Amino acid sequence: MKLSEKIHLLRKKHSFSQEQLAEICNVSRQCISKWEADIALPNVDKLLVLSNLFQVSIDVLLKDELELDGAKEVHTCGNHAVQQEKTGLYEGILIKESIEGEGILDYLTINKVEIWRTEGTPKYWTVIYFTSIISEFPNLISKVIIANEAKGGNWFVDFKSRNTKYIVFRDKVLHYTIGNHTEKQKVCEECKKMGIPEDQMHWSE
Template identity: 60%
Template sequence: MKLSEKIIELRKANSMTQEELASICNVSRQSISKWEADIALPETEKLLILGETFKVSMDILLKDELTLNEVKDIYTCGNNAVQEKKQELYEGILIKESVVDDSIIDCLNIHKIELWNTGGKPKYWTALFFTSDKRNFPELISKVMLSDPAAKQNWFVDFKAGNNKYIVFKDRILKYQIGNRNEKEYVCNECRKLGVSDKQMNWPE
């Protein structure tokens, strides 16, 4: 089911007119009409409002293969998310603008979305707080990361699984065991070669 169809169904299920939904989202009625006609997509902040208004997760709204009445396991974000149920459960934060193919989002369980003001261009980054139970997730995400080697502008995503920390670039997967200083220093040195500053390597463990 497409996002446009979900918006229509959720609005009608809540006995809401386009005008009423437009008021909640602080947009025009024409914007709601365009969303429902699949002519335009809501901005990230509007998606957050839709999710809060209709009490549905970002997963349900964003993934075409999920229907509104589908029962889906959502694991708690944090250390428990890695330790609970599945051994190969990855946890991290992905900047949506850092990938060239949005279909990678289908591999994620999204728990929270934040807009980060960059102070540059683009003005905002969309931060997706996620877990993933895809065993080959590091390989999948490495195929879609943005990269400009000539300018030494290589995007990366950092995440962890259990006691292992992953730093993934375009076609490059770096990994170290949390607490192993030698392994971490090797990974940090490789990141520096790819143009990553020490400030950017202040990732959570």
């Protein structure tokens, strides 16, 4: 079942009109109509709203092969945190200044926050130590990572899941098997193309 069909069925199930859902999502009624007609797709922030509102995981919304009766109960870590089957636990460090907006933070379990003083811009970084059980997290975070010269160029976030290391830029998800030097070298070469200096490639594993 497509995302468009799921949005339509969930809206009907919860007795929302298109106008009501549009108000909740802070979009126009025409936008909801386009989602349901499979003409347009909701962005990451709106997917977070739909996931929380309808009490289904983002996996269930996005994957055609998953039916709505496979939805999991929602519990709270952040305001919109979703409890899913623990198919993968992501763990890493995120610099808050490297992302657009704050919606993605609701899908993290924040374990610790530190303020780091830097020599660059901005002068201080808000460093978040996190875990996430959202299986689509690498793709979701890739939609909100900043890629703007005026804001520091190509930012990235690194994290791991079991024996896989992820390096994520805007719309680019790189990964390698921890301990596989050939795979890691290929990822490092891609990072160099993105303008990342070698001294920033000493990721913890």
